[in-house]
Amino acid sequence: MNGVYRKWGRSVRRDGARVVRVDEAGEAHESASEFRTRPIDERIDLAAPNADAVEAAAREIESILLPPLIIERLLVSEANVAHECNGVRWNETLRRVHVAIARPPIRALVDLAEFRFDVVQRVAAALVRVGGEREAPRRMRLAENAGAALLPLLPIGKSQTAAPHDGRGLPISAQKVEGDDPPNSFRPSYRLRPRRAWFHLRAAPFGRIEEDAPQAIALLAPVGERTIRVLCVDGNRVYPVALAVGRVIAARASESWYPYGAGAFGTELMF
């Protein structure tokens, strides 16, 4: 694939206590054998991101995460981005939240693509009550934010959701995920060679989610190949669990989009 891709971005992020504003533009030249990138001087009109909203979101999260909880890492950002590839130019506004919440010896990870606080509130309330590690219960469900992280790796029915542009400016069509050769390209940065990926994954609903089953509400470590470590709420008890990723007996999609891979919609799962 030959071509030139250009990207312009203005972002503001709260990185711990610091506020980092970045204004940059660059291009990537790609041929069958080589991939080259460099910054570009050309500037375009791009609105400044909403620094007040970023700061307010960061403060809201900090107000939720009080001792004995420790904010190990907090990233809250907004970016206005323009892309150009194959004669197509498109814009987007991205919001991201990453929080690592520690209650030693465990840490819960929360990743969001919007400034909402319900997941952080719920995880914080559970972490305050967390006990020692237990065996995984026989039946267990995953909350949509935890299931979204797992969805790209699960061999269950799922589909790609339509969107106007992939990393080469091509339309993303709605289709069932089948085989190992996704039709679209994902390009998280102009400095990275684009790779084939399924976009905006959505689980095909099946089975019945048992609403009274213990629920994993957050990841305690990045998703592994065969097991995940999660924070489980089981009635009045809260405990960490290592869950073997086994047979999924039910799945249900939500409308919230999460920044895992090239995007995944919230997915409640029943194991």
Place this chain on the structure above:
Amino acid sequence: MGRRYTMVRHDELWVRGVLAESRVNFGEAVERGREIAARNRIEDRALHARLQRQCEEAVQRIRRSIAAMRDARVRYVVTATDEDFESTIAITLDGVSVVSTPETVAVDYALLKALLPPATRHSPPANSPLLWRNGSAAVLLHEAIGHATEHGHAPLAWPSWLRVRDAARAGRIANLIAGEPPAASRRESFRDAPLPRMTKLVVEQVHAPFDLPDGRIEIELVAGGAYEPLTEMVTINVAVSSAGPFTIRASRRAISRSLIGASGNPIRYPGVICSREGQELYVGSYAPLILTTELA
């Protein structure tokens, strides 16, 4: 006027003698209080030109020095800043890497070739003392002492013969074993917030005991390491040893009790790329031969 950081970088990936990826990057960041404003433009044109020239000259030298490495994957990163200049070259053969510099790349490539191929993966060897060769103990102590100081963890009782310091630019030294944090704040790029990070970890011994035990495992190269700040556990993935590759997981307290001897002057270990909070930085690493008990 805030504190300004200016950077020019050129990195390339060569796969079996063929250029696969090439990236140029430059920019500057101005720090005022808790705010950092960064952009990929450098106001001082003369400075930009000078840093760019430094990078391009280094790139030409490195290209010549890696031209013969047609069996390897080679990625080099050349970074010139208003304060510093750094070139690192990562060479990968059969999935095992060393990280070198232009001055040492020929020696390190020869070392890597001599040590390969690694044996198949093993279970952690039980009850065998470990001899950390080639300066590889610097990786163990980078995790167990260096990262612990970055997180403000209390110092432990280490053997009285052990010295561990971080040597940063302009002669700044931190005594890591005493719990002092790294001597410098560093960042991967102008886009990143600087953090207290190690620059050059130097492990030394003063009159340490050294009795080579039978049945020891000799560690030559390490694939990577990690420090978990919540549990103070260290993980070391040994890539090349007399027992093949294996993984060590031990608390830093257990590591502090495991050191039983050392010999000689610090040896340069070929490469530590340290990743923390998404920022990858090269850390120079030196350690003498070190003996530890078994580490589960």
